[in-house]
Amino acid sequence: MRGAQADRAAIGAMIVLTVAFACFFLLPLAGLLLRAFEERRTWELLSTGQTGRALWLSIWTATVTSVLAVVLGTPAAYLLARTRFPGHTVVDALIDLPIVLPPTVAGVALLTAFGRRGLLGEPIESWTGYTFGFTTTAVIMAQLIVAAPFYVRAARSAFDAVDPQLERVAYTLGASRVRTFFRITVPLAWPSLAAGLVLCWSRALGELGATLIFAGNIEGRTQTMPLAIISALEGTAFGLAGAIALSLVLLGVALALLVSFRLLTQRAAR
Numbered sequence: 001m002r003g004a005q006a007d008r009a010a011i012g013a014m015i016v017l018t019v020a021f022a023c024f025f026l027l028p029l030a031g032l033l034l035r036a037f038e039e040r041r042t043w044e045l046l047s048t049g050q051t052g053r054a055l056w057l058s059i060w061t062a063t064v065t066s067v068l069a070v071v072l073g074t075p076a077a078y079l080l081a082r083t084r085f086p087g088h089t090v091v092d093a094l095i096d097l098p099i100v101l102p103p104t105v106a107g108v109a110l111l112t113a114f115g116r117r118g119l120l121g122e123p124i125e126s127w128t129g130y131t132f133g134f135t136t137t138a139v140i141m142a143q144l145i146v147a148a149p150f151y152v153r154a155a156r157s158a159f160d161a162v163d164p165q166l167e168r169v170a171y172t173l174g175a176s177r178v179r180t181f182f183r184i185t186v187p188l189a190w191p192s193l194a195a196g197l198v199l200c201w202s203r204a205l206g207e208l209g210a211t212l213i214f215a216g217n218i219e220g221r222t223q224t225m226p227l228a229i230i231s232a233l234e235g236t237a238f239g240l241a242g243a244i245a246l247s248l249v250l251l252g253v254a255l256a257l258l259v260s261f262r263l264l265t266q267r268a269a270r
Helices: 002-038 049-082 088-100 103-114 121-128 136-161 162-170 177-205 210-215 224-234 239-269
Strands: none
Touching: 002 239, 049 088, 049 136, 049 177, 049 224, 049 239, 088 136, 103 121, 103 136, 103 210, 136 162, 136 210, 162 177, 177 239, 210 224, 224 239
């Protein structure tokens, strides 16, 4: 009897905590939507060229960043999952480091490495005349250093979950390592790889701190949607109404991506 009462109390506490946790996320979204309909000027900014340019730049740079994360991060994730080498733990920790560090630190680090007076930026500029900082390339670099670890972490977990014995059987049957990787390992790890890719793209889409420090906030060239929100909030023309409108656009894009991914994974699981 006491056990049943304890179970009911535990279930009741779980329900209360779950509802409180859900409200913590839903109330800010509800406030954003309500305030958007209260502010008539909220929708004026959506028809301006600034919104279109910032949205296109965010989507384009986030896509390029995700492609680079897959091309560069997949070999690194597979190597970390399948081999042990001197410094393995250090390399693993360094890849995860941007996840726990503030993005502003990543921006400062990029500036000291690739800026005009940076470790590599200065000699590259003297040899080629090209400057990384405050360009669209800088936006991609800032997004990559912050967002790529999310893909690498998911990819490594996916490769860890694939039984190495399956790969060894394929080798004994005459399959090359490359063929085995693309025909056996990747299909088995694909759901987690796709989830990591979505996380990477979403994180790149919302990147702010590193982009602001290394790329600046130049409209049409480095001003992504998060930076446009800051500009609208600080500006006198639209203020909070403009920031709310841009936030809704970014929220809609992210929500559409997540819903599409869930639908695709559910369809693939059937």
